[in-house]
Amino acid sequence: MLDIHNLAVRFHTPTGLLQAVGGVSLNLKRGETLGLVGESGCGKTVTALAILRLLPCTAELSGEIRFADENLLRLSEERLRQVRGNRIAMVFQEPMTALNPVLTIGDQVAESLKLHRGLSTRQAWREAARALTPVGLPEPNRHLSQYPHQLSGGLRQRVLIAMALACAPDILIADEPTTALDVTIQSQILALLTKLKKDLGLAVLLITHNLGIVAQSADRVAVMYAGLIMETGSTIDLFQNPCHPYTQGLLASVPKLDFDQPPGGTLAGIPGQVPNLYQPPRGCFFRERCSHETPRCQEPPPWVEVEPNHRVLCWLCKNDQEFRNKSSRFK
Template identity: 70%
Template sequence: MLQVRDLQVHFDTPAGLLRAVSGVSFDLNAGETLGLVGESGCGKTVTALSILRLLPATHSEMSGEIRFAGDDLQAFSEPDMRRVRGNRIAMIFQEPMTALNPVFTIGEQVAEALRLHRGLGHQAAWSAAGQALARVGLPDAPRRLGQYPHQLSGGLRQRALIAMALACEPEILIADEPTTALDVTIQAQILALLKSLKEEMGLAVLFITHNLGIVAQTTERVAVMYAGVIMEQAATKELYKNPAHPYTRSLLAAVPRLDFHHPPGESLAAILGQVPSLEAPPPGCLFKDRCLPISLAMFGHRCLPYLEK
């Protein structure tokens, strides 16, 4: 359904050309949930925004191939892309506390997409917006239509964002950190809601997160990203059982475990060092300066920078 090939995104900064995304390639199949996981700043959101061509035209350069249902999105005119965004490919943006426009009611923001993409009149769009809010479990949906974002809790705002994204029944949903800033109870509710809606609507989902626990619960396949590069792709169960790349191994080793007794006085597992400069990235594997010792990393730097199983 969605194919990304050799995606490159560079930003022109005062410090030089910043290589935010370098050669990213992946497929998203119909009805599948693909997890895009990595540390903050590794290029996950830039990748998502590139798919929808939402990056600023000035100070950014993008190349590569992005195909949706056989069509090259890079070749689309801006009016054509507007017919895709929010209609066939929708996105839940980060930070539910700030992603909604504070000066418009919830109903106005959900109904806007229905007016633009479905050609509904004001009353019909308002009614459909209420149905969209009810579908995502927003209590007392008709009353919520007239409320402003500041009148809703974080969990209710996130449900409103999900309703907005799914109002036009898209084929692909990009969920960018949809549980950020929510407590664990609300996180679990949002994840259960997304899973239910995915099955009900037959969605393909690109799930972006830094939380390895969420990835294990919600995805069929995982792409592990570091410093703008996908280091490893695999089926979720296989990746957790047999991680191949040293970066993936390091990420999993750094996750605290309740079933592991940590010896007193010993430091928790961590990935030492810093992410390399994206203005002047070193040659070879970008993780090599932070890699585990060869005895722990098995193949060490002989691992390919990109692995797929």
């Protein structure tokens, strides 16, 4: 459905050239959820915004984003507007700020319907009421004439999802859709996204920093670090057999919900900090924080396929593989 090939995003800033995304390749299939995980500043959101070309003009994009036989990066503004919000829609992180406070919910949901489907205001409002029902808003007609401040965070997030789905898009990009919400509301929204994906055959790109959310609602996962994908595979493979030292560290950093163990005890964690992307380190970007560093890591790491469809960007896995190949030859 969506095929991102070697996408790179550079920002021209007063301090210099910042490589926010350095060659990301992803693909998204119909009816599946791809989880994009990583810590803040790793380029998750920039990748999402690049897909819809919503980045400021200081950004320099390269690579290819193929959708419906077209390269989104080469599309004219006019053609792009027909894709944005219509065939690829986005749900933003902050339900408090993503809605316009001076317009009613109805105006905002109806807007994309008027724009993309050419409906009259009255028709668009009727459609908008219909769009609010599947996302679980109890009284759609009353909510339509309300303003965002009259709704709770959970309801606002539902309105944003309804807005995104109003034009029946093929792809939904959800950028941290539950980060601002409480756990009980978060679980409602995640269940809703899973249900809508099934019912409408959507492809979902779910961006989050929460490994629990990915484990529970994504079919495939891509782990991002310092602007690069480090590891990608099916959710089960990646969580049961994490191969990249960063993925392993990330999984070990998450405190487990466990009341049987005595309290205290140290979490594994990852030492150090994310590298400065103005002067990225030579070779592997994770090298300085990695406990398995080898001299070979000074060179850019290769992609290694450890299992079918489970790929890792790491010298360590390459070394392992070479070793295994050699030893099998001796046998």
